[in-house]
Amino acid sequence: MNVVVVGAGIAGLSCARALTEGGARVRVLERGRVAGGRLASKRYDGRYADIGAAYLVADDPAFAAQVTSWESRGLARRWTDTLRVFSGSAGSAASASAASAAAGSASAASAAAASASAASAADAAGPLRWAAPGGLRSLAEDLTTGIDVRLQSPVSTLPTDADAVVLAMPGPQALRLAPPPGIVAAARAQTWHPVIAAVLTYPARTWPSFHGAFVNDHPALATVCDDGDRRGDDAPVLVAHSTAALAARHLDDPSGAGPIIAAAVGELLSLPDEPSVAVHRWTYAQPDPSDTPYVSDGGVWLCGDAFGRPRVQTAWLSGRAVAQALLAG
Ligand SMILES: Cc1cc2nc3c(=O)[nH]c(=O)nc-3n(C[C@H](O)[C@H](O)[C@H](O)COP(=O)(O)OP(=O)(O)OC[C@H]3O[C@@H](n4cnc5c(N)ncnc54)[C@H](O)[C@@H]3O)c2cc1C
Numbered sequence: 001m002n003v004v005v006v007g008a009g010i011a012g013l014s015c016a017r018a019l020t021e022g023g024a025r026v027r028v029l030e031r032g033r034v035a036g037g038r039l040a041s042k043r044y045d046g047r048y049a050d051i052g053a054a055y056l057v058a059d060d061p062a063f064a065a066q067v068t069s070w071e072s073r074g075l076a077r078r079w080t081d082t083l084r085v086f087s088g089s090a091g092s093a094a095s096a097s098a099a100s101a102a103a104g105s106a107s108a109a110s111a112a113a114a115s116a117s118a119a120s121a122a123d124a125a126g127p128l129r130w131a132a133p134g135g136l137r138s139l140a141e142d143l144t145t146g147i148d149v150r151l152q153s154p155v156s157t158l159p160t161d162a163d164a165v166v167l168a169m170p171g172p173q174a175l176r177l178a179p180p181p182g183i184v185a186a187a188r189a190q191t192w193h194p195v196i197a198a199v200l201t202y203p204a205r206t207w208p209s210f211h212g213a214f215v216n217d218h219p220a221l222a223t224v225c226d227d228g229d230r231r232g233d234d235a236p237v238l239v240a241h242s243t244a245a246l247a248a249r250h251l252d253d254p255s256g257a258g259p260i261i262a263a264a265v266g267e268l269l270s271l272p273d274e275p276s277v278a279v280h281r282w283t284y285a286q287p288d289p290s291d292t293p294y295v296s297d298g299g300v301w302l303c304g305d306a307f308g309r310p311r312v313q314t315a316w317l318s319g320r321a322v323a324q325a326l327l328a329g
Pocket residue numbers: 006007008009010011012029030031032035036037038039051052053054055056057153154155156168169170173174195197241282284285286303304305306310311312313315
């Protein structure tokens with residue numbers, strides 16, 4: 001069997017690996033310069049920061065085995081099971097201050113900062129979150145070993161020289177390849193939300209000890225993670241993810257969201273220093289969940305994190321499920 005997988009994100013790579021192990025001939029076509037998709041780490045001043053997925057959760061036995069393999073080879077590390085949750089006036093005070101700071105209103109900013117004292121923050125235990133010393137993209141890179149992955153190979157029409165074509169990507173991206181009707185219907189049924197990620201590099205680590213945080217009810221800020229803690233090198237770097245609402249307003253001007261996110265993080269954590277800011281726009285960051293593992297029509301398959309709860313594990317499982325279905329004939 002001869003299969004073309006379009007997309008070298010975690011879904012495409014898990015599909016390609018399982019197909020290869022099952023004896024199929026596979027080539028993976030990826031438009032980007034590197035593999036990984038939204039499992040993304042980018043280098044800033046010589047150091048990688050995770051700008052897409054913040055961490056992995058592995059509560060499926062098969063994916064847990066994959067993560068254990070990464071851990072045994074020093075590629076993945078146990079990060080934390082405890083994240084902070086900011087809620088209530090934390091969001092509104094910090095966002096008012098962020099907006100004021102962005103508008104250059106010092107007095108409004110300090111008034112909002114004063115009200116931030118009413119903010120509530122609590123640590124919440126949850127599942128173990130996994131991180132990667134070399135950046136999470138290194139895990140995707142590991143999956144490319146022994147696989148025919150062709151980078152900088154954008155696909156604009158469906159390949160016709162294969163027994164099956166797997167589109168391992170967000171539905172809106174798959175639609176650009178004019179797939180068969182069943183794929184079109186499934187892709188159109190997906191709902192996606194954008195995120196702008198901001199990498200904030202400070203002169204020193206001045207924040208109170210925390211691993212990462214969810215920020216509830218904030219118009220600008222959804223999460224903030226200590227990238228130095230996550231990666232284990234203690235670099236003074238935070239990575240914050242915007243709300244979908246802020247990202248939607250800045251899709252054509254992502255750098256304009258940078259100062260707003262930086263001000264919101266500074267306010268939330270009472271940081272004395274200004275960071276240098278780099279932003280990355282994810283137009284298709286997070287889909288609404290669904291409950292099928294993949295769809296197929298006429299030899300074309302669509303998989304990825306839209307098939308389940310939107311996370312790395314889901315994408316890995318979805319790609320693997322397509323491979324298993326193809327191998328089962
Ligand atoms: C900001 C953010 C935060 C997140 N946080 C978490 C988290 O903390 N934990 C978690 O588990 N998950 C998180 N996720 C989700 C996680 O990153 C995804 O679930 C997972 O990486 C999706 O993998 P995928 O292979 O389905 O899709 P993608 O990673 O999007 O891969 C699709 C690939 O297809 C390629 N492609 C698209 N079109 C073409 C074409 N025409 N030709 C060739 N190649 C093409 C793309 O370049 C890309 O490499 C987050 C995502 C974002 C964006």
